[in-house]
Amino acid sequence: QVQLVESGGGVVQPGESLRLSCAASGFTFRTYAMHWVRQAPGKGLGWMVFISYDGSNKYYADSVKGRFTISRDNSKNTLYLQMNSLRAEDTAVYYCVRGTTSDAFDIWGQGTMVTVSS
Amino acid sequence: QSILTQPPSVSAAPGQKVTISCSGSSSNIGNNYVSWYQQLPGTAPKLLIYDNNKRPSGIPDRFSGSKSGTSATLGITGLQTGDEADYYCGTWDNSLTAYVFGTGTKVAVL
Numbered sequence: 001q002v003q004l005v006e007s008g009g010g011v012v013q014p015g016e017s018l019r020l021s022c023a024a025s026g027f028t029f030r031t032y033a034m035h036w037v038r039q040a041p042g043k044g045l046g047w048m049v050f051i052s053y054d055g056s057n058k059y060y061a062d063s064v065k066g067r068f069t070i071s072r073d074n075s076k077n078t079l080y081l082q083m084n085s086l087r088a089e090d091t092a093v094y095y096c097v098r099g100t101t102s103d104a105f106d107i108w109g110q111g112t113m114v115t116v117s118s
Numbered sequence: 119q120s121i122l123t124q125p126p127s128v129s130a131a132p133g134q135k136v137t138i139s140c141s142g143s144s145s146n147i148g149n150n151y152v153s154w155y156q157q158l159p160g161t162a163p164k165l166l167i168y169d170n171n172k173r174p175s176g177i178p179d180r181f182s183g184s185k186s187g188t189s190a191t192l193g194i195t196g197l198q199t200g201d202e203a204d205y206y207c208g209t210w211d212n213s214l215t216a217y218v219f220g221t222g223t224k225v226a227v228l
Contacts, residue, residue: 035217037163045155045163045206047217059215095162103210103217104153104168111162 002026002107004096009112016086016116022079022096022109030054030074033099036081038092039111046092049081050099064090086116122146122207122220129226134197138223140190140207146218150210152190154183157204166205167192199227 008020022034036048049070050059058070069082079096094114098107123141130136140152154167165174167183170190182193190207207220 037219044204044222045157045208045219047208047219050217061216100168102151102169104151104165105155105163105208106165106168106174108162108164 002098004098004107004109006094006096006109006112009094009114011115011117012086013118014087014116017082017084018086018114020081020083020094020096020112020114022081024077024079024098027098027107029072029077034070034072034079035097035099035105036070036079037095037097037105037108038090038114039095040089040092043092048094051079083114086114088116090114091116121211121214121218122209124205124207124220124223126221127224127226129228130197131228132197132199135193135195136197136225137194138192138205138207138225140192140220142188142190142209142218144188145213146188146209146211147185147190148188149212152183152185152207152209154181154190154192155206155208157206159203163206194225197225197227201225202227 003025005023051070067085071080093111095111096109097105128136151169155163156166157163170185171183180196184191205223211218
């Protein structure tokens with residue numbers, strides 16, 4: 001079945017780095033744009049970053065621009081999010097999401113928790 | 119911060135109807151498709167409506183979407199206890215070159 005499975009979350013100190021991965025299965029990964037969306041505890045959804053199907057285009061939310069980097073390996077059906085200079089306000093559940101041609105988010109992973117705390 | 123405004127909460131009795139509004143601008147809702155997402159407690163969000171008014175396979179026709187100008191609306195008829203969840207609208211914003219979500223609305227079944 002169509003599935004996205006995130007991994008790599010954990011507890012880190014402010015200023016540290018973390019890399020999230022998202023393994024896709026059940027669909028032709030290389031033909032879909034992908035996004036990362038996060039949700040701080042008790043808060044709403046926040047879009048983080050977009051990557052086109054071939055990795056040639058990337059857009060970032062201002063809050064993470066310059067600190068986070070999205071990438072993908074279509075040969076491994078895997079999406080990545082490199083997070084550097086982490087801050088307390090980056091604490092959230094991070095979702096890997098498949099995007100459609102009309103910018104709907106039709107498949108969501110189960111999420112991985114990132115906690116930034118000293 | 120969210121630039122799509124939704125009411126914090128709506129409520130109704132079982133079997134009744136609720137509507138959730140999503141207000142934006144010409145840079146987002148006014149010129150792009152709107153989607154709606156349902157997030158049941160403790161779970162990942164799920165796509166409920168896309169392209170303003172289309173339902174993915176498996177979504178009952180009790181859920182409907184519409185758009186007019188710079189606002190969109192989600193309707194839920196025949197309200198059930200299982201519909202208690204947070205609902206978010208979302209669309210692309212051309213000025214921000216970013217996807218934007220609404221502030222979210224909690225639906226309560228009385």
